[in-house]
Amino acid sequence: MIDLNAIDLARIQFAFTVSFHIIFPAITIGLASYLAVLEGLWLYTRKPIYMTLCRFWMKIFAVNFAMGVVSGIVMAYQFGTNWSQFSNFAGAITGPLLSYEVMTAFFLEAGFLGVMLFGWKKVGKKLHFASTILVAIGTLISMTWILASNSWMQTPQGYDIVDGRVVPVDWFEIIFNPSFPYRLVHMGLAAFLATALLVAASGAWHLLKGTHVTAAKKMLSMAMWMLLISAPLQVIVGDQHGLNTLEHQPIKVAAMEGHWHQTEKGEGVPLVLFGWPNMEKERNDFAIEIPNLASLILTHSLDGDIPSLTSVAPEDRPYVPVVFFSFRIMVALGILMIVLAVTALMLRKKGKIYEKRWFLRFCVAMGPSGLIAMLTGWFVTETGRQPWVVYGLQRTVDAGSPNSVTAMSLSLLIFVLVYLCVFGVGVRYMLALITKGPADDYTLEDDEHLNKRPARPLSAADGVEI
Template sequence: MDALLLSRFQFGFVVSFHVLFPAFTIGTASWLAFVEWRWLRTRNPIWRELYFFWQKIFAVSFGMGVVSGIVMAFQFGTNWPRLTQVAGSVIGPLLTYEVLTAFFLEASFLGVMMFGWGRVSPRLHFLSTCMVALGTLFSTFWILASNSWLHTPAGYEMVNGIVHPVDWWKVVFNPSFPYRLTHMALGSFITTCFVIGGIGAFYLRRGVHVEAGRRMLTAAVIFAAITVPAQIFVGDMHGLNTLKHQPMKIAAMEAHWHQTPPGEGVPLVVFALPDEQQERNDFEVAIPRLGSLILTHSRDGTFAPLTSVPASERPPVTPVFFAFRIMVGLGTLMLLLALVSAVALWRGRLLQSRWLLRGWNWMLPSGFIALVSGWFVTEMGRQPWVVYGLLRTADAVGPQSAWMTALSLGVYVVGYAFVFGWGIWYLVKILRQGPHPHEEGPSLDGGHHTPARPLSAADEPLEER
């Protein structure tokens, strides 16, 4: 347990928490824009109740995302100063652009969105909600541009071991950026979609907030039936791009150790226990040629195995291998549930199917698990590089001692358990209470109306009703 390994644990722990909340707020902000649009079109009070209900969830999640993001940014200086020294001329401006676009846009309109109901016109309030949603997407754009550059650096030159950008268009739109941006944005929307559908199914199963639950579940089913197949298509293109630029990541994902004979293709390893010491798979279950068909779109296609490079150039195989299968397995379950639910909805049987409602309940956290698994594949799969091909992770760590890193890691664990434990408890409390009736609509007459404060959530106990 040296400082390098502990620093990797620490950053992995922090980023695993952080990625959940921004991804959820990206989807929630767009969902709020859709809900308010439906309210303005129909004036149905159910949509207004749903807006205020999800507004509270968005506010709490947004706050936790900001807190975890600030902590993560500190670690670039405290744990990885060499990375900042070598690549700061690229990372720094991209993160600054995020602040100048996303944060400023969100800060300008968030207050109106949270507290302006009844104080500004309905059109202005809807515009504010849309601007907040757009700001979350701008944030995704710049964060993914920075992270993608670490995977596929482009548009730079090295001067005395320091990166100097020479073409910002190539820096931002580096080879993996379009695929990773689309994949992450769709993943965020799908994660939120299954939360919305799971909560709607929960209300329907309990017989409470039935009309709100019906609308949430119906919207989630339609959206999932469209976006989950699209995500699988984008994931396939992303895999082809990764095979071109980071072949060892693909080899680790497939636990592909040795070159196959010409004409036999590469099997798809469904399950195995990779043995990195012996460079083999134990208890392997594989389907012949399917790996070639998926990864190269050819029955006889091949790609570089792990043994084509020294062991020091390979990523950790076991965690990448299993994290990838968790992500793909959950994606397959999402696809099946979305398609079966869409057919049941078309036939008018969705709301009467206890099995489908229970399935949406069980799949509620699936997007979060798939999201974290995907980030494990992405970040662990680029090892031993922190800037692929330019800077090794071992060379980016700072001079901090192991005990100091362990101490700070312990503080993070305790602090996160407290802050996010209470935050998640509060979210559960909001979800258990469900949507509450509000007044007829936005009014500029200064009359009494229900406050839209995000923390005016719940004064009812958590026990089952």
């Protein structure tokens, strides 16, 4: 029987809620920029296809935005209910950073979201386009502040500790901490990749069904161009991010690589393709390794060395299996994304990108891969940081609230049930909208829905039953 204490349950609850939440902002970030591109192309070319796709994906954006706001509110409350000692210790830094996100990004999004969703027939075309751009910018600003806060927890600097609490000294150093630039670009590309794969899967699905063919072709084509640009770029950014992590959080990298013991000088570190990390025996069972490859990737030298897990005490190590397997899932999906993008380019040159059904099925199967890769990447980041909640400054066991196991168990159960019901319905509704597809021969003038009185964001998504 698993023996869990209140801190363990609080961690599970936070992991559960943040895993749900991060999906929606990621799609929001990607879709907002995609909508700005579609509307810009429509204004420039006046081709109806771009307006058709813009209105179609705007409905999905509205549903996703609403779910992201609701799930985000829950995240904020947990800092007080479950992690009060963390808030007491680091609140002078994380509190203002999260407040800046609300005062800049959220206010910007909220101010222009209504115009973007409901203002098509109420404001001029240029003003509406400007509103769409500002909403897209707002999502990027939101991501920037959130990652500044989280990155500071990974690589803290610009602070002093006074009376057992962190006090800000240099806000420039706090915001632009060592891991922030890499994590910001990495997360931005992850959001664009996840959205591109979702759009590609939608287009491929309709091509397989023979419905909304013109719109589906345009969706698939645009998504594959984005994938071809973003996926290789993500590999380069990921490599630089890994080198930064090796410098500032070497034990996290050791867990990612399953590197238990220090190698002899000049021997090099092998890349563990597969294995089962054994925490008790400090080794990898059933390991399949490629000699020196981890050294080449991480140090750009065949005989380079990296710190091992056994170089620190057991209580200072993360839970290696989660970090180890999450990292490999993320990398494997990234490789598949590049394979998909290159395959699309080859088929495009032959004029068969819309005809090969095996390729279209590949696109559909890869639809959720961007979100899965992003989630596993966050598992690596957050689990690999353990046992620290603020790296090197505060341990996770010292960051929790004095809650009982019974209270935490009950709240976790309630969260699971409510989330599965509420967000399960929301995700099903989004999938129903995607399955229904864009309206054929769509025009703004004939859209009676836009004549209705604006209400909540969800009212921008209409016309489907679940």
